[in-house]
Amino acid sequence: MSLANARSACVSALENISFPNVIVYENQEYKVSQIGPTWLQFFFAPNDPEVNTLGSLGNDRYRGFFQLDINTQPGDGEAETFSKYAAMRAVFFAGKELQYNGTSVLITSCGLSQGRRVDEYYRKSITVFWQTDITRTS
Secondary structure, eight states, X not given: OOHHHHHHHHHHHHHTTOOSSOEEOTTOOOOXXXXXXXXXXXXXXXXXXXXXXXXXXXXXXXXXXXXXXXXXXXXXXXXXXXXXXXXXHHHSOTXXXXXXXXXXXXXXXXXXXXXXXXXXXXXXXXXXXXXXXXXXXX
C-alpha cells in the first residue's frame, strides 16, 4: 500500500475511459502544437495524512483530489466538455472503490468547475475527491 499506488489506481481508471485526446500528466514535457485542439491535463493532489490507527503498523488516512483539465478551442461550445464529464461521473461516483496493487481508493465526489480562459484555450476542470488508508511499515 502506498500513495503512488493510490495515484496509479486513479490513473488506471481514468485511462480505461479511453478518451481520444492526449492526457498530459504532471511534470511531463509537452508541446501544445503537437497535442491537438483538445487536450487533457491530469493533476494528483493528496493532503497531509491523518492518523487513523496508532502504532508502527497502524495506518494513515489520506484524502485528496485529482483534477482533469479539459482544454478546448474557444468558441467550440461545451458539448465535448459535458460529454467527458458524464463519462467521468459514470466511473468516479461517490462510493466507487478503485484498486491497484493492494491499495484501495474510495471516491467521495466528482464535480465540474466553471469555465475560464487559460492562454489560448477554454478550460473546465473535473475534480474527483478520494480517500485511502495506507499502512505504516516499521
